[in-house]
Amino acid sequence: MDKVIIADNISLSYSGDETIINKASFSINSGDFVFITGASGSGKSTLLKSLFGALKLKEGRLLVGGVELNGVSKSKLNFLRRHIGIVFQDYKLIKEWTIEKNISLPLLINGYDKTVSQNQVDSLLKHVRLTHQSNKYPLELSGGEQQRAAMARALAHNPILILADEPTGNLDDYSSGLIWNLLEGANIQLKTTVIVVTHHIPESLNVKYRHLRIEYGGIHEIN
Amino acid sequence: MKSIKNHFSLVIALVSILFSMQVFMVMDRSVEAYKHNLATQYSVIAVSQKSISKEDLLSFDHLISDVEELKPDSVIKRLNKSMDVKNIELLKLTLPKFYKLHLSKFPTPQEVKRLTKNLLSNNGITKVEDFSSNHNTTYKMLLVFKNIITVFAMTIILVTTLLIFKELRIWQYQHSERMSIMGLFGAPVWLRSAVLFRLAITDALIATFIVFVLFTYLSQDMFILNKLSEIGISVVIFNQVSDTITLLSTAVLLSVFLASMIVLGHKEEV
Numbered sequence: 001m002d003k004v005i006i007a008d009n010i011s012l013s014y015s016g017d018e019t020i021i022n023k024a025s026f027s028i029n030s031g032d033f034v035f036i037t038g039a040s041g042s043g044k045s046t047l048l049k050s051l052f053g054a055l056k057l058k059e060g061r062l063l064v065g066g067v068e069l070n071g072v073s074k075s076k077l078n079f080l081r082r083h084i085g086i087v088f089q090d091y092k093l094i095k096e097w098t099i100e101k102n103i104s105l106p107l108l109i110n111g112y113d114k115t116v117s118q119n120q121v122d123s124l125l126k127h128v129r130l131t132h133q134s135n136k137y138p139l140e141l142s143g144g145e146q147q148r149a150a151m152a153r154a155l156a157h158n159p160i161l162i163l164a165d166e167p168t169g170n171l172d173d174y175s176s177g178l179i180w181n182l183l184e185g186a187n188i189q190l191k192t193t194v195i196v197v198t199h200h201i202p203e204s205l206n207v208k209y210r211h212l213r214i215e216y217g218g219i220h221e222i223n
Numbered sequence: 224m225k226s227i228k229n230h231f232s233l234v235i236a237l238v239s240i241l242f243s244m245q246v247f248m249v250m251d252r253s254v255e256a257y258k259h260n261l262a263t264q265y266s267v268i269a270v271s272q273k274s275i276s277k278e279d280l281l282s283f284d285h286l287i288s289d290v291e292e293l294k295p296d297s298v299i300k301r302l303n304k305s306m307d308v309k310n311i312e313l314l315k316l317t318l319p320k321f322y323k324l325h326l327s328k329f330p331t332p333q334e335v336k337r338l339t340k341n342l343l344s345n346n347g348i349t350k351v352e353d354f355s356s357n358h359n360t361t362y363k364m365l366l367v368f369k370n371i372i373t374v375f376a377m378t379i380i381l382v383t384t385l386l387i388f389k390e391l392r393i394w395q396y397q398h399s400e401r402m403s404i405m406g407l408f409g410a411p412v413w414l415r416s417a418v419l420f421r422l423a424i425t426d427a428l429i430a431t432f433i434v435f436v437l438f439t440y441l442s443q444d445m446f447i448l449n450k451l452s453e454i455g456i457s458v459v460i461f462n463q464v465s466d467t468i469t470l471l472s473t474a475v476l477l478s479v480f481l482a483s484m485i486v487l488g489h490k491e492e493v
Contacts, residue, residue, distance in 0.1 A: 052407070074412075
């Protein structure tokens, strides 16, 4: 199986000198569904940020989608990011753009044809039950609706890898259920690799998953 | 409404800068036209005991563009009644020669001094009348006028530029979030900043258009045209081709510079 992520003795620190992940190694195969858990402040989000090059490694070697992230050039990093879908805890939707335009962002960046892009956005809006909200702006929507829009954006360009940082953190059961369904669907139907950082692994998942736990600066696989 | 507000502050700042620039250009043209008028009217009188050829006089200083010998007839005419013909002929021979020297441009006081010195250093020329006191007053007034306008225009440009830099911070705040999010999805720099540059260029076009309309109107305003003709000058207040190009280039350069500063100052935040 192809490895999407190879981390070899990586050390990470968020700010200052304090190392929160110390010489950890792991790998993630293509098509894996992975949960990363750990106590607050253990470095879950920090690890996730390093996976899309938003945080530099202190030491070690990290390969994502075949791209070596140590000293990666801007253009190579942009190329990698164009093949990743990211869901943030705080949604990171562009406030001055409508929901429809926000969802189409990865398609715009990847140079999709307008008609193809519109069809894809319409289909995703249906999946996340936001068709009636498509022309609204993010701040006009509830937290759950914004997170569903962010999820739709992450899936829009059929990425090889989805990184989600506590995607259901503060959501109601309905929105949470929709988000897990979408992630499962992407993993099962499209064989997309999914990495989710969370405090709680949902019980009713229909997908086989791996569980990595961050503890005392190390990353351990839990069987 | 929000979109108009976004444009408004930069457009106003750009209009002030372009307006000051155009006023400065009009003033500069007016002063130059007035100087040209003075130069054509202004002349220096040289008095010589012997006759000097036009070529020799022209060679004394490069400022001299033409030479006219003044005939003593008008002076002699007054003496006609009290003197006999023989004495008048004798007087004609002993009277010095008067030369009116026209200059190629309106001279500075230093140039007048040099010209006088050059003329007096030549054998024969005994006196040079440069009307320097009148000339200096007019010249200094012109310079003061031009300097006041320059200081005025520079002050407006400086204050407006400071306002633009303040605006830059607001823009930086408004656009950094969008640029960061686009960056997280791998958008290249040109795509992240495309909105910003489009906004900047649109504002430059709007500002140039406003100043274009304003000065097209002013250039046909009878009050201004009458005032200019009263002081005997004809000035192009607004050249719809060359002035528009100058104003548009300035506006585009300034706003693109502003947008570039935002792009360069942008730091990715996650």
